[in-house]
Amino acid sequence: MATSPSTAFSGSDVSAEFGALKTRLDSIERTQERLSAEFEALKTQFTQLETDRGPGFEEYLGFYPRCAWLTFFSSQQRLPARLHNSRATIMKATLKTPVAANGKPAPGFPTSRGEFEHITKERYEALLKAYGQPLKGDTEAKREALRAFAGIPQDGQ
Known part of the structure; x- marks a missing residue:
């Protein structure tokens, strides 16, 4: 999308663009935090499964070891x-x-x-x-x- 030089740097457009970028960045940061928390939860679950498992545990559940x-x-x-x-x-x-x-x-x-x-x-x-x-x-x-x-x-x- 091309903008003319006279409107490219108007105060309201820059503020709106900055606000949109800040919203997107906040969304990305929240997603990263959520994924990190999910990864930590998975590590905890697999550690617990490794501790609780019995003979043939991986084969029974159909997935690889922790x-x-x-x-x-x-x-x-x-x-x-x-x-x-x-x-x-x-x-x-x-x-x-x-x-x-x-x-x-x-x-x-x-x-x-x-x-x-x-x-x-x-x-x-x-x-x-x-x-x-x-x-x-x-x-x-x-x-x-x-x-x-x-x-x-x-x-x-």
């Missing part, structure tokens, strides 16, 4: 960071830190693609460990494992 569900939810929380990182094709591009299994960002994650390409073997190992990933191979193999996990494209992609 750890599989928590892994699924953790991977869903990582999607926004991985999507953002997938567009990091130049060295100055910023990176977002995927959350670790505890739901918090892993400490020491690089802030840019250039930094990612030049961190030490020990730092790659620490990050892979924080994400529960295998620590196999040389520095290049660890870089590629972390690259795949964090959604960072290879050179030329």
Whole structure:
């Protein structure tokens, strides 16, 4: 929708736009709070089910053990960071830190693609460990494992 320059910055239009944006932001924040509460309730339920279960419990209910569900939810929380990182094709591009299994960002994650390409073997190992990933191979193999996990494209992609 195009607006003419004379009406684009009128006080009433800006106020109305700001109000609409604030309403949308409030709605998004409420949804995030609700989803977070639902996720915490699910974790509590699965912890209780894990404690109360008997032989063949997963097969009876037809779903995976608690750890599989928590892994699924953790991977869903990582999607926004991985999507953002997938567009990091130049060295100055910023990176977002995927959350670790505890739901918090892993400490020491690089802030840019250039930094990612030049961190030490020990730092790659620490990050892979924080994400529960295998620590196999040389520095290049660890870089590629972390690259795949964090959604960072290879050179030329």
